[in-house]
Amino acid sequence: MKAKLIRKFKLTPDVYELIFEFDWNLSSLAWQFITFILPSWLRRAYSIAFQNDSKFEFIIKRLEDGRWWSKEICDLELWTSLDFIWPVWHFVLKETPTNKLFIGTGTWFAPLYFQIKKALELWLKSNLHFIFWVRHLEDIFYESELEKIKNENSNFDYNLYLSREESQKYMKWYVTDFLNKENVANFEEFYICGSPAMVEDSRKKLLELGILEDKIYFEKY
Numbered sequence: 001m002k003a004k005l006i007r008k009f010k011l012t013p014d015v016y017e018l019i020f021e022f023d024w025n026l027s028s029l030a031w032q033f034i035t036f037i038l039p040s041w042l043r044r045a046y047s048i049a050f051q052n053d054s055k056f057e058f059i060i061k062r063l064e065d066g067r068w069w070s071k072e073i074c075d076l077e078l079w080t081s082l083d084f085i086w087p088v089w090h091f092v093l094k095e096t097p098t099n100k101l102f103i104g105t106g107t108w109f110a111p112l113y114f115q116i117k118k119a120l121e122l123w124l125k126s127n128l129h130f131i132f133w134v135r136h137l138e139d140i141f142y143e144s145e146l147e148k149i150k151n152e153n154s155n156f157d158y159n160l161y162l163s164r165e166e167s168q169k170y171m172k173w174y175v176t177d178f179l180n181k182e183n184v185a186n187f188e189e190f191y192i193c194g195s196p197a198m199v200e201d202s203r204k205k206l207l208e209l210g211i212l213e214d215k216i217y218f219e220k221y
Helices: 068-074 106-121 143-152 196-208
Strands: 002-010 015-022 033-037 043-047 050-052 055-061 081-088 100-105 128-134 156-162 189-194 216-220
Touching: 015 068, 043 055, 043 068, 043 106, 050 106, 055 068, 055 106, 100 106, 106 128, 106 143, 106 189, 143 156, 189 196, 196 216
Parallel strands: 100 128, 100 189, 128 156, 189 216
Antiparallel strands: 002 015, 002 081, 015 055, 033 043, 033 081, 050 055
């Protein structure tokens, strides 16, 4: 099975949107990932940001120091083909009518974005709210896409925050600053994706606020 890189776009100084066309009829679930076999033969898993028929979208951070494989995949030439392993992972969106809060940072945005679009595609009538953090202004991406989704769906809203920089347009907050009794009162399910520290901080805060553990779904890398 092969995946061909058909689009590469630089979203920020170090974040890329990569779109691969697959030669196999795949059906993925929101929050699943694809494992690519890179030219170096290293296997690396990346969360799917969206699927449109045979085209799969990924949002990947290219790191100069460490994780050299991120440079390998982001530096691929267009039309390069990679072998891949079928989408896996059982931590997927629950198709329930309950209100859902999505919490993510950086490129951990990808699986949450897919979940939100899939929920709206399924015509779920529950309220969906996305809390998204990046470090600096230059790290912001996909804001226009989120705004478009908001304008087209009255049951979706989002907030975008900065964690390392002050701005007139965006508040400087850390993830757990948002998680208080008032802000979480209207939600019954919580989806978190980010670094281990961020996920644990968020889970701990939600549990302290009385959220049931089986209503907190998460992935950490």
